[in-house]
Amino acid sequence: MHITMDLSEIILYLDLIKRKGNQPLIDELDMMVYHLGNHDQVKTFYNKIKEHEFRPPFAFYLKTLIHFIEDYEECISLKNKILATQRNNRRPFIKLFTHQILLCKSEEEALSILQEARNYGLNLDEKFWVSKFDSLEDIKKKQEKWKYEMENSDAYDNFSNIYEAFVTMKSSYFKDLSEEHLKSIIVEQQSQERNVVTRQINTFMRKTYIKEYAKKIAQGICQLCDKEAPFLDRQGNPFLEVHHINYLSKGGEDEIDNVVALCPNCHRRIHMLEDEEDFKKILRRTSVI
Ligand SMILES: [Zn+2]
Numbered sequence: 001m002h003i004t005m006d007l008s009e010i011i012l013y014l015d016l017i018k019r020k021g022n023q024p025l026i027d028e029l030d031m032m033v034y035h036l037g038n039h040d041q042v043k044t045f046y047n048k049i050k051e052h053e054f055r056p057p058f059a060f061y062l063k064t065l066i067h068f069i070e071d072y073e074e075c076i077s078l079k080n081k082i083l084a085t086q087r088n089n090r091r092p093f094i095k096l097f098t099h100q101i102l103l104c105k106s107e108e109e110a111l112s113i114l115q116e117a118r119n120y121g122l123n124l125d126e127k128f129w130v131s132k133f134d135s136l137e138d139i140k141k142k143q144e145k146w147k148y149e150m151e152n153s154d155a156y157d158n159f160s161n162i163y164e165a166f167v168t169m170k171s172s173y174f175k176d177l178s179e180e181h182l183k184s185i186i187v188e189q190q191s192q193e194r195n196v197v198t199r200q201i202n203t204f205m206r207k208t209y210i211k212e213y214a215k216k217i218a219q220g221i222c223q224l225c226d227k228e229a230p231f232l233d234r235q236g237n238p239f240l241e242v243h244h245i246n247y248l249s250k251g252g253e254d255e256i257d258n259v260v261a262l263c264p265n266c267h268r269r270i271h272m273l274e275d276e277e278d279f280k281k282i283l284r285r286t287s288v289i
């Protein structure tokens, strides 16, 4: 089974297993990283793990983060951060230096990176690496290889079970939350004073809660055509899709008064036709709340 899990689901998963008193396994975390899209998401993911006091090794973070870094400055700032904090474990440094060489733009830069590495007691094959500068292709190849290895690992096969278990957990968690309670969580998420790190986590968390709220309000009935959801999902919940009335891509907000639950047909219709009457109708749905 092909699984895609986005960061908002991953964050919810970490919360749900924590409620059960469990910790994620390193294999699971690896697989979650596989589903992420960029290094900002990796950072948010890692901060979430820390928030839960799960403590995967720093090398894990580094190994995963590096797959997503395609920016030279970003690579340098990560390297400096790591050089400043990890004095005893030099092994991961090699990856950083070589990654930096792949991203740098001239032979001179490559040579100075090699010199810097030597100052840290790391000897890289100069002939080999000095010819590798500016090879984003090599980074892409490494990323492809990493993905390939992930997809062909036992962890990948096992992950579909973990994901199934998560979907069941998620379904019963939201089934048990009353409309009021769900709303109060969303309001609470909104009002908390937060720093940049927790705000990022919160943004992803809200996505899930707001979607679930829209579905709870709809009670299995499409909010455009007023018909029942066309089928039940594997957990027995009516299948409706959540639509943002003012598109997120056009500055609409992830807020409870900007979402409705629609049957897949109406969802297509709304996007295809962008009909004024449809728009007014779904807008009325939310102002009733
Ligand atoms: Zn409909």
Ligand SMILES: [Zn+2]
Residues within 6 Å of the ligand: 242, 243, 244, 267, 271
């Ligand atoms: Zn939509």
